[in-house]
Amino acid sequence: MTLKLGVPSKGRLMDKTFDWFAGHGVNIRRTGSEREYSGAVEGIAGVELVLLSAGEIPRELAAGRIHLGVTGSDLVQERIADWETRVVALEPMGFGYADLVIAVPRCWADVDTLDDLDAAAAAFRAAHGHRLRIATKYHRLVRDFLREAGVADYQLVDSQGATEGTVKNLTAEAIADITSTGETLRANHLKILSDGLIHRSQATLFKARAANWDGAAHDSFRALAARLGLDA
Ligand SMILES: Nc1ncnc2c1ncn2[C@@H]1O[C@H](COP(=O)(O)OP(=O)(O)OP(=O)(O)O)[C@@H](O)[C@H]1O
Numbered sequence: 001m002t003l004k005l006g007v008p009s010k011g012r013l014m015d016k017t018f019d020w021f022a023g024h025g026v027n028i029r030r031t032g033s034e035r036e037y038s039g040a041v042e043g044i045a046g047v048e049l050v051l052l053s054a055g056e057i058p059r060e061l062a063a064g065r066i067h068l069g070v071t072g073s074d075l076v077q078e079r080i081a082d083w084e085t086r087v088v089a090l091e092p093m094g095f096g097y098a099d100l101v102i103a104v105p106r107c108w109a110d111v112d113t114l115d116d117l118d119a120a121a122a123a124f125r126a127a128h129g130h131r132l133r134i135a136t137k138y139h140r141l142v143r144d145f146l147r148e149a150g151v152a153d154y155q156l157v158d159s160q161g162a163t164e165g166t167v168k169n170l171t172a173e174a175i176a177d178i179t180s181t182g183e184t185l186r187a188n189h190l191k192i193l194s195d196g197l198i199h200r201s202q203a204t205l206f207k208a209r210a211a212n213w214d215g216a217a218h219d220s221f222r223a224l225a226a227r228l229g230l231d232a
């Protein structure tokens with residue numbers, strides 16, 4: 001079977017993914033017109049490039065429809081239940097860094113830690129009759145993290161973008177989102193809890209356990225891994 005390699009076809013991880021492979025001696029390139037989603041891997045037989053958005057790659061890996069895929073570790077851990085049973089993180093790639101953090105309004109002088117948040121959440125519920133709202137698109141990671149931390153008196157509200165704006169818009173009291181430079185948090189008068197780092201993400205090359213690893217796919221993988229300098 002052809003070895004299918006899923007790479008981001010657009011978005012912030014695309015160019016650096018292509019550069020990373022080139023820097024490791026493997027030229028992958030888009031083929032066809034600029035708008036056509038097709039691609040090729042030069043010099044290694046039996047490898048097919050599958051162009052997908054970074055957000056779709058976890059699903060394709062989990063289903064075994066691609067053998068290998070590049071995407072952010074945050075997206076894999078958020079979108080695949082028990083991700084380690086479905087994929088193997090082969091290689092962190094050294095770009096696409098972003099931290100998933102919990103942040104609260106900067107003016108909350110008494111809230112700097114998760115314990116403070118827990119106390120504030122209880123007080124909030126007593127005062128308002130509903131739970132403190134945390135806006136995020138990272139539901140699984142946030143729930144798991146807060147459960148471990150013993151914070152229970154909150155509710156998640158879904159936010160698929162402009163999450164930092166939800167506090168100003170009064171649809172949430174706190175947020176959990178990705179930050180890289182910190183500019184968006186600062187501009188929206190939010191501060192990160194001192195122990196509020198949920199996940200440190202970077203672009204990573206993943207291997208799908210459920211893909212069809214027949215002899216041909218395995219041979220192509222060994223050739224690719226050797227070229228990339230990975231243990232296979
Ligand atoms: N400043 C940042 N903001 C958001 N994501 C970032 C940032 N820096 C790196 N990333 C990472 O980039 C990845 C998301 O990339 P991108 O938004 O291009 O993909 P996507 O979710 O497929 O996008 P799309 O909305 O176009 O489908 C995530 O793994 C995320 O951690």
Ligand SMILES: O=P(O)(O)OC[C@H]1O[C@H](OP(=O)(O)OP(=O)(O)O)[C@H](O)[C@@H]1O
Nearest residue numbers: 161162163177178179180181182183184
């Ligand atoms: O720390 P910073 O460098 O300011 O970057 C963080 C921001 O970038 C991302 O948003 P994106 O641009 O992907 O838009 P989104 O709101 O649609 O997610 C992320 O969701 C933060 O809002």
